[in-house]
Amino acid sequence: MSEEKPTFITAGEEFDRDMTYIPDxxxxxxxxxxxxxxxxxxxxxxxxxxxxxxxxxxxxxxxxxxxxxxxxxxxxxxxxxxxxxxxxxxxxxxxxxxxxxxxxxxxxxxxxxxxxxxxxxxxxxxxxxxxxxxxxxxxxxxxxxxxxxxxxxxxxHRPDAPDLWPDDLREEMEEVMDRVFTDVNNGVYRCGFAGSQAAYERAYDRLWAALDWLEERLTDRRYLMGDRLTEADVRLFTTLARFDAVYHSHFKCNRNKLSEMPALWGYARDLFQTRGFGETVDFEQIKQHYYVVQSDLNPSGIVPKGPDPSGWASPHGRERLGPSGA
The missing domain is CATH 3.40.30.10 (Glutaredoxin)
Incomplete structure (x- = not known):
């Protein structure tokens, strides 16, 4: 197989993620x-x-x-x-x-x-x-x-494992996760890999509408579904963890930084400091992957030194919204 760098952008088109996987x-x-x-x-x-x-x-x-x-x-x-x-x-x-x-x-x-x-x-x-x-x-x-x-x-499971899929929340969870996937998880990619200015601006507007919705939702609740940690939080967190380090600049999602959104930034830090989250995040590997592999967007292969990740360990103050979910 050729060792040419992979191509992620199709000129004039919106990014369309291939969701066909091995169904076993x-x-x-x-x-x-x-x-x-x-x-x-x-x-x-x-x-x-x-x-x-x-x-x-x-x-x-x-x-x-x-x-x-x-x-x-x-x-x-x-x-x-x-x-x-x-x-x-x-x-x-x-x-x-x-x-x-x-x-x-x-x-x-x-x-x-x-x-x-x-x-x-x-x-x-x-x-x-x-x-x-x-x-x-x-x-x-x-x-x-x-x-x-x-x-x-x-x-x-460990005896005190969290209930990531509460039966009474499942219907609402599915709705929340669908929007998070479409407009946030995949939305940042639709910005970054847009093949035209119009496609980029549509994706950008949808992304920020969703992030504003999440900022409001998380202002008075500790987790997406209230006072319980669920898989919906896991799915949102992995995008938030990469936002300032990669998506803000590399994918042109630059209206503002995650660290400038009080509720989302506090929520992301809360999760990062929760058992099972922060220890799975490697900011250097994240930056190396995006800035080196995605040469369509970064042909120089230069990996940024920043941002400083120490802020992820700073107090988040969200204990006032309820007990930890894990």
Whole structure:
């Protein structure tokens, strides 16, 4: 495969994320899950059988690292951490000794995809769950990976794990998460990878309308769903954690910084200082990934020194809105 840098922008067009993933799911005793589609194979939950490959640089993978930590699944689901920079072919394990994942024994994640689907035709994405014994990728369907870690791995959760999907909030959660995904999580990409001025401005306006809505929503509630930490918070956090370091400048989302929005900035710091969140965030890897790999936007490959991340550890004062959710 060519070693030319990947291209993310199509001239004159809006950015359209490919949401086609391997549809297999890992469920309790390979049962049919209560929620969501069953379009692929069902695999049984088994401690030690699978390895979660999740690059800290990637916001979609960062979700899975946070949920794994919140639920206390570290001893039953091992994790491989790809390097932040890569060529067009695949995420790699250049940070591991010899550039090889110590459990899977592979140099690139593509090897696990090709082992199951020879010459896999789509993008090699993280997070991905790989069966250790066979070396085959099982799924890379990131929304369902975290969903199923909660619903299907319950027997292995830590006793005080938070209820990330409260039954009485699920309908409203789905509505909130849909807007967060469309206008914020993916909205920053629609700004950054817009192929025209008009497409960029449409994405920009939708992004900031959503962020203003979230700022208002979080002014008098500690979490998106009130006084309970849920997966909705995990999904929003990974974008907020990257906002000032990357999206503000690199993706031209520059009306203002996250640190200039009192409620959102306090909320983001509150989560960062919560068990399971901050320890999964690596700001240097985040910057290396975006500014080096996305050469369409940054052809020099120069990685900014700032911003200073120390503010993430500063007091957030949101205890007044209710007890911690984790």
């Amino acid at each position: 799911r890992i469920t309790h005793e390979a049962r049919k899950p209560e929620h969501g589609p069953v379009e692929g194979e069902l695999w049984p939950v088994e401690p030690g059988r699978y390895r979660l490959v999740a690059a800290p640089a990637c916001p979609w993978a960062n979700r899975s690292l946070i949920v794994r930590a919140l639920l206390g699944l570290e001893d039953v689901l091992s994790v491989g951490l790809p390097a932040p920079t890569h060529g067009p072919a695949s995420w790699n394990f250049d940070l591991d000794p010899g550039g090889v994942d110590p459990v899977l024994g592979i140099h690139e994640l593509r090897e696990a995809y090709d082992a199951r689907f020879p010459d896999y035709p789509r993008g090699i994405t993280v997070p991905a769950v790989v069966e250790v014994a066979s070396g085959h990728v099982v799924t890379n369907d990131f929304p369902w990976i975290t969903h199923d870690l909660f619903f299907e791995w319950r027997d292995h």
